[in-house]
Amino acid sequence: MPRTILIADDDPHIRQLLAFALAKAGLESIEAGDGEAALQQAADQAPDLIILDINMPRMDGIEVCRRLRAGSDVPILFLSSRDDEIDRVLGIELGADDYVVKPFSPREVVARVMAILRRVGARPPAVESAAAPLGHGQLRLDPDGWQASWGEEPVALTVTEFGILRTLAAMPSKVFSRDAIIDRLHGPGFAITDRTIDSHVRNLRAKFAGVGANDVVETRAGVGYRLGNCGA
Known part of the structure; x- marks a missing residue:
């Protein structure tokens, strides 16, 4: 069965870009545009991993991560536009599995997602080979x-x-x-x-x-x- 990734980011362009990149790697995705929706999707859909933006409306990613970690060990990959040590350490201490700073390469995000899935014992599908022009x-x-x-x-x-x-x-x-x-x-x-x-x-x-x-x-x-x- 394909692994399902929840993409939680208030920017629809970023969600679309990541969904396309994940699909090329054989991964399915669901989306949330704010923190409250991310929590609801996580509860309803039980994704295999969450890509979580820190700066979101209605509840930021830090709080979402904190609430998730109260009862779930779902892998979390943080996205943030703030590249400073405090954010990075806070994200890891809260229980995030990795951290990517915007702007990012979709391929880098997919590579980190696959690495996390391997680390937690999931078996990710083979990455799609280079597509012919x-x-x-x-x-x-x-x-x-x-x-x-x-x-x-x-x-x-x-x-x-x-x-x-x-x-x-x-x-x-x-x-x-x-x-x-x-x-x-x-x-x-x-x-x-x-x-x-x-x-x-x-x-x-x-x-x-x-x-x-x-x-x-x-x-x-x-x-x-x-x-x-x-x-x-």
Whole structure:
């Protein structure tokens, strides 16, 4: 069974970035945007490890850790924007298993998560090997480098935009419904609306239009999206 990681951080971009990185390593994730929600998710879902931001609304990570440690030995990896010895020592003394300072590399966080799971006797799944670049027509995607380009022109994409395009490019002949795209990005049951996917696709098209690409994503009315001709 895949291990489940609770990501507790008030920044949705960080949660999304870490969820994507953990999924690549074969780990499932659940999310919480504040301290109280983190405690509730920990009680309801019994995650195998918690990535816990120190600075969160409604209850900071220090207090969350203190309450968790009153009755649980779940592994905890702290995230913090404050890189000073007091925070570091306090986090470890409270019972945290490790500590990462923002800004961080998602790969570093995943490596630390896997190391903690090994230390506590869990058997983490094998890390995904380097992903092969994807190409179709003028479009090029480097999944490991999170880089997209059109011909020789780089195109800066958000995590979600890159995830959508990678999903389409991996199966260029397939039409993906919006629900299928959401499942590929976040897993089944993730609460996100069809309009959100449509908005990301509009942004994708606008960014590629800026480098002269007008056929990156094709709409199939009443069904969903597929990869366009991409200048092929």
